[in-house]
Amino acid sequence: MSCGVPSCRWGEDRTNESIRAQHRDHRGGGGAHQQPPRCHREHSQEIAFTGVSGRGKTSLAIDTIHSEAQLRYLKGLSPFVRQFTTRTWRAAEFPAANMLSDARSVARIYAATVSDVDVVRLLDPSTVESMTVVQTDKTPMYGLPSGLHIPADRSFYMSLGFMRSCPPMPMVGPGSFGHPGSGGSIGFADPDAGVGFGYVTNLWSFRDDSRAANLAKAVRSCLG
Numbered sequence: 001m002s003c004g005v006p007s008c009r010w011g012e013d014r015t016n017e018s019i020r021a022q023h024r025d026h027r028g029g030g031g032a033h034q035q036p037p038r039c040h041r042e043h044s045q046e047i048a049f050t051g052v053s054g055r056g057k058t059s060l061a062i063d064t065i066h067s068e069a070q071l072r073y074l075k076g077l078s079p080f081v082r083q084f085t086t087r088t089w090r091a092a093e094f095p096a097a098n099m100l101s102d103a104r105s106v107a108r109i110y111a112a113t114v115s116d117v118d119v120v121r122l123l124d125p126s127t128v129e130s131m132t133v134v135q136t137d138k139t140p141m142y143g144l145p146s147g148l149h150i151p152a153d154r155s156f157y158m159s160l161g162f163m164r165s166c167p168p169m170p171m172v173g174p175g176s177f178g179h180p181g182s183g184g185s186i187g188f189a190d191p192d193a194g195v196g197f198g199y200v201t202n203l204w205s206f207r208d209d210s211r212a213a214n215l216a217k218a219v220r221s222c223l224g
Helices: 057-075 079-085 087-091 103-114 125-131 211-223
Strands: 007-010 047-050 136-139 156-158 177-180 186-190 195-199
Touching: 079 087, 103 186, 103 195, 186 211, 195 211
Parallel strands: none
Antiparallel strands: 007 047, 136 156, 177 186, 186 195
């Protein structure tokens, strides 16, 4: 089916090369405010959006695929992880937990603690210096059994509320301070470079996660 407005066409079944027209069920599409198409499909079929150029075919296809992928992703999460997507969790206020943000905002607020961001600086240099004095270099990763010996290269350095640059989490320099979040996210600032860093992820990881560390390493390389 091809016409002046985006349409949905079910193509060939790659299994037996037959056309299953009886499963075609397209509604919507057309006008300035097009509605996403609602189509019934089976596995092993192709989807084709056709129509006049500039009428929103790509947007329709991407929005539809994104919505379906997001739904399937959420259904595949464990109940423990799924709770973090609920309104109840987002409305709750837990001390030192459940902050919801994006990477750009995390980076901006950390940057504003060590430099001017849009003519705003949140903390005086003297405050940053005082609060980032290392209080202990023996902090183990959360969740490890008590009494377990942690080698120095696997211990975290803690200041007043912030983690400091340390072997397991070097950030971008010896003066960096910040804090990791759930599943691999992290935010930190570096007073010497005057930069903030934020990384968040949609895919959780609980161990041996090098994604943020690799990005921070790239930042260190750019800073020279």
